[in-house]
Amino acid sequence: MSLSLRHARLSALLLALCLLFTGQALTAPQRAAAADPGYLMVHFTGEGSTNQQMYLSHSTDGLHWNDLNGGGMVLRSTVGTRGVRDPAFVRSPDGSKYWIIATDLCIGCGQDWAGSINNGSRNLVVWESTDLVTWSQPRLLNVAGAIPDGRNAWAPEAIWNPATNDYVLYWATNVPLNGATKHRIYYARTSDFRTITTPQPYIVRPGSQEIIDTQIVEMPSGVGNYRYVRASGDGQITLEGSNSILGTWTNLGNLSGIGLTGAQVEGPMWMKFNGTNKWALYVDQYASGRGYLPVVTTNPSDPASYQIPASGSYNMGGTKKRHGWILNLTSAEESRVLARWPNTAANRLQSYNFQDRYVRHTNFDVRIDPGVSPAEDAQFRLRPGLAGTGTVSFESVNMPGYFLRHSNYDFQLVYNDGTAQFAADATFRKVAGLADSTWSSFQSYNFPDRYIRHYAYELRLDPITTTTGRSDATFRVTN
Structure with missing residues (x-):
């Protein structure tokens, strides 16, 4: 091989190596920027007129949470009881509209538990937005007024139902019926959270057993045997599965096997980890006053698969997180949210x-x-x-x-x-x-x-x- 040919080949090799390392240096930041966006939790923080308002927290991994807005409230109810609990996010299927729906309830600021159970607000509080950061003034939506002797409306949730092309809105109402006065879950359909169909019973437990908190999560194909799984607080944290939101639901078991019963926890709140078939079911440790605890699973329909993470593997941030809802953010949503509610003093x-x-x-x-x-x-x-x-x-x-x-x-x-x-x-x-x-x-x-x-x-x-x-x-x- 001639010397000039060797030099040419050596030069070509060096050029290729330079291009390789240059390409890696250029593409590495792009890969980092392409990381999945994080999660947004809406919640309340406790009793009293300040804590029973809307708060937001953000997480990059679903287990470590940072309070937004310096830990201060982000929305305040000026309607109804002027307090709100148990909020839920609703995002339209096309991502063009958002709602927050919440219980109209303010314990310790004009209401006590006995009054709110037997003669509470029949309304939900609703906020509406087109960008997740600029919200309408709150308004009231009467959901329990059409239920005969319905005495309150608590813990609202909503899920898009492709079978009817609208939302199934569901909540708990205390009703005397068939010899038992207890909370049952009712539902109605809505397309705009302004008008609803006539409320119908949705989940009723036998005898005197109440049910107040329930939340549904949709499963990807190939995970478990059901398209939907719901977790409910009914004396246990009961898991049920169905292939239709308004269809028949099958009891799958509960979380008592890992020591979590309805006497200890309430307010189940689902979250799917980005990029993997893994979920967290957050439960509110109301009995001990400690707020949310994550329980993780790779199959929500299998009670035996749930595990409580080691205490050092999660952090709930500076404020107490009470019964709320977690939204998986898009990159655009995350940018807007973090810009709107930085931790400004x-x-x-x-x-x-x-x-x-x-x-x-x-x-x-x-x-x-x-x-x-x-x-x-x-x-x-x-x-x-x-x-x-x-x-x-x-x-x-x-x-x-x-x-x-x-x-x-x-x-x-x-x-x-x-x-x-x-x-x-x-x-x-x-x-x-x-x-x-x-x-x-x-x-x-x-x-x-x-x-x-x-x-x-x-x-x-x-x-x-x-x-x-x-x-x-x-x-x-x-x-």
Whole structure:
């Protein structure tokens, strides 16, 4: 072989090796970026008017959870009992619409258990969205009013039924019937969560046995013998299988074999791990007050396959997770959710010239006051501006979705309606304080000659031309 030929072959070999390693370097980030998106849990956290609201948590692996929004609520019910429990996500088959449906119930804030069992709300609370981050105002959906002597409506769930091309909405209602007053599961059909068909009995246990919590998961072909498996809290965590949502269901057993009975846990919540035929059935440890525990299985229809993971192999995050629902996210959904609810700190705005006073909302009006109670009325999250980069918007901590907004140069706390006008009115540029550059002032986005200031303790949007005005328009962002 000639020397020149050897050099040519050696050069070709080196070039091939370079291309190989270059290709690996270029494709490795693409493979990492193609990793499955994570999971979104909606839940409540306990009793009282603050904990019985909507909270979100995110997980990348389905077992380790991070609280979104700094562990604060993301939606607050302003209808019915003004409290919500047992939420469920519903995603339309084409992914163009989402709903959250929840129990209208607020224990310890105007209701007790006896009253809510025997004369509770017959309504569900419903939120609606087209993007999973901008939600409608809550509304009430009466589901138990048409049930003779139906006394409440608890723990709603819904699943798309391809057999009828609509949703099967199901929930528990306490009803005296056939000599027994107990909770039974009823169902109705709906296409929009605004109107429903006449409720019908769905799951009734014999004798005096109640059933309150139930959730259905659809199985992929080849796993178990049933297309659907449901888990219910009925004295046990009972598993049943069926090939039709409204068809006949077969009792498969329960979780007592691993020491989990209905006396210990409730609120079963399904989750399928991405990319594998493996599921977690989360159960709420209500009896011991510890929130959710994952139980894992590769065949939901086989009670013997369920296992409790070692305690160090999962982490539920900083807040207690109570009866909720888990959504497997798409990449686009995950990006939107994480951008909307980062763990932004809760802050207060302290007045420069009345330093014992802070910006607060009261009956949706906005002013500066001392000694604000509850303290959350004076707490806001400084979000990226709704209307432009390099700006801020002020979202209420205890009224999430509500922002400080000017209208006719007066300020109110208003729910974000998603319009460009709202975004502009609720957006400000944070600049050096007009009275002290170590503090801050906030310039209007759409009226840049005007600033947030207080006048007679009320918040206004004014042009600033005097020394007093500069002091009135200066604030400190503090925790």
